[in-house]
Amino acid sequence: MKKIVLVFSGGLDSTTLLYWLKDKGYEIKTLSFDYGQKHSKELEMAKKTCKKLRVENKIIDLHNLKDILKSALTSEGQEIPEGDYQDEVMKQTVVPNRNMIMLSIAMGYAISLGFNRVAYAAHSGDHTIYPDCRPIFVEKIRELAEVIDYEPVEVLTPFLEITKADIVKIGTELGVDYGLTWSCYVGDEKACGKCGTCIERLEAFKENGLIDPIEYN
Amino acid sequence: MKKIVLVFSGGLDSTTLLYWLKDKGYEIKTLSFDYGQKHSKELEMAKKTCKKLRVENKIIDLHNLKDILKSALTSEGQEIPEGDYQDEVMKQTVVPNRNMIMLSIAMGYAISLGFNRVAYAAHSGDHTIYPDCRPIFVEKIRELAEVIDYEPVEVLTPFLEITKADIVKIGTELGVDYGLTWSCYVGDEKACGKCGTCIERLEAFKENGLIDPIEYN
Numbered sequence: 001m002k003k004i005v006l007v008f009s010g011g012l013d014s015t016t017l018l019y020w021l022k023d024k025g026y027e028i029k030t031l032s033f034d035y036g037q038k039h040s041k042e043l044e045m046a047k048k049t050c051k052k053l054r055v056e057n058k059i060i061d062l063h064n065l066k067d068i069l070k071s072a073l074t075s076e077g078q079e080i081p082e083g084d085y086q087d088e089v090m091k092q093t094v095v096p097n098r099n100m101i102m103l104s105i106a107m108g109y110a111i112s113l114g115f116n117r118v119a120y121a122a123h124s125g126d127h128t129i130y131p132d133c134r135p136i137f138v139e140k141i142r143e144l145a146e147v148i149d150y151e152p153v154e155v156l157t158p159f160l161e162i163t164k165a166d167i168v169k170i171g172t173e174l175g176v177d178y179g180l181t182w183s184c185y186v187g188d189e190k191a192c193g194k195c196g197t198c199i200e201r202l203e204a205f206k207e208n209g210l211i212d213p214i215e216y217n
Numbered sequence: 218m219k220k221i222v223l224v225f226s227g228g229l230d231s232t233t234l235l236y237w238l239k240d241k242g243y244e245i246k247t248l249s250f251d252y253g254q255k256h257s258k259e260l261e262m263a264k265k266t267c268k269k270l271r272v273e274n275k276i277i278d279l280h281n282l283k284d285i286l287k288s289a290l291t292s293e294g295q296e297i298p299e300g301d302y303q304d305e306v307m308k309q310t311v312v313p314n315r316n317m318i319m320l321s322i323a324m325g326y327a328i329s330l331g332f333n334r335v336a337y338a339a340h341s342g343d344h345t346i347y348p349d350c351r352p353i354f355v356e357k358i359r360e361l362a363e364v365i366d367y368e369p370v371e372v373l374t375p376f377l378e379i380t381k382a383d384i385v386k387i388g389t390e391l392g393v394d395y396g397l398t399w400s401c402y403v404g405d406e407k408a409c410g411k412c413g414t415c416i417e418r419l420e421a422f423k424e425n426g427l428i429d430p431i432e433y434n
Contacts, residue, residue, distance in 0.1 A: 061281050097365050107317065108314035108318060112286050112287040112313050131367055143360065144358055147353045148349055
């Protein structure tokens with residue numbers, strides 16, 4: 001059986017990827033990361049989905065990284081910007097080098113387990129804003145992953161070239177429970193419906209003629 | 218002034234690199250990592266050297282990674298192997314993907330600071346045992362560092378092709394206080410003198426006709 005470690009935020013994209021990997025027959029262990037994000041509700045959702053699918057989930061405590069990594073996602077004094085996901089202002093929500101940090105830990109775990117395979121849910125909608133979701137980043141981290149240990153580690157990114165609407169379509173076919181996913185960056189009890197990630201999410205459901213099952217303010 | 222973040226263990230190699238960077242005129246911030254290593258005494262030494270040189274030192278708490286990364290350096294039940302540094306048995310002391318994890322955090326910090334430059338002290342004696350100290354690893358992480366953010370990040374490894382004896386020679390000329398460095402993996406009050414890293418260290422001083430100033434059991 002193919003074995004893999006999934007970087008799993010509990011958001012829409014990585015939850016769909018979890019179902020996708022299960023459907024492909026992978027044995028999966030998931031890693032979630034507490035990096036001091038305001039929307040730590042995604043970690044509760046990650047736990048619930050993993051419990052439902054009987055998949056191991058470990059939360060890695062990196063919350064003290066918020067002292068050294070500047071981002072609106074983690075800074076108490078800085079508000080999450082509203083507006084379109086593609087807007088320049090969304091760059092405030094970049095956590096510098098977040099994906100390389102999470103992937104490097106996932107790779108270390110995969111090596112320790114003898115899995116030698118990791119996955120993460122970068123998709124085409126992220127390319128403009130997040131440097132560490134671009135195809136060139138994926139290409140270079142793949143090349144690095146081949147030489148980080150005595151044996152190469154493989155990096156799977158099956159959603160790299162598709163949109164969030166495509167992901168919702170795939171997930172709906174796979175029976176993903178989107179009520180157990182979280183996207184909003186603000187971190188209130190209900191989703192704000194106004195931040196870039198809420199807008200992108202709502203549009204993805206709308207394009208598929210579907211209603212997002214989570215509650216909005 | 219050129220600015221840089223140094224991955225700083227408090228060991229002989231990275232302490233020499235700190236002096237080397239200071240000598241070259243860099244403004245330096247250092248990051249040390251608590252990853253549950255038995256020889257956490259190196260972190261005390263890191264603090265002392267930084268205080269002496271008036272350089273900022275932050276310790277990043279990653280001690281819970283020892284639950285997912287298998288290594289004799291962190292496992293309570295597993296003894297540090299004795300013998301030559303080049304021996305196959307030293308592979309037990311590899312912490313899977315440690316350097317990529319530490320460098321990824323250092324790069325995130327460098328981006329947050331607007332420094333866009335990191336350094337670590339890989340040297341030629343590490344190549345056989347540690348995959349993440351080999352020139353091919355450095356080449357690939359350099360290429361990745363060029364695309365992790367909107368601006369490229371530079372990775373400096375000035376000791377990559379020289380030996381530990383060469384490093385001691387350089388450090389002695391720069392006035393490094395080697396009494397404030399720690400190498401032994403065992404983690405006792407005094408260095409064991411028998412583990413691979415102690416043997417490599419003792420030989421490096423001997424080759425330079427010098428006496429290692431730290432105490433051995």
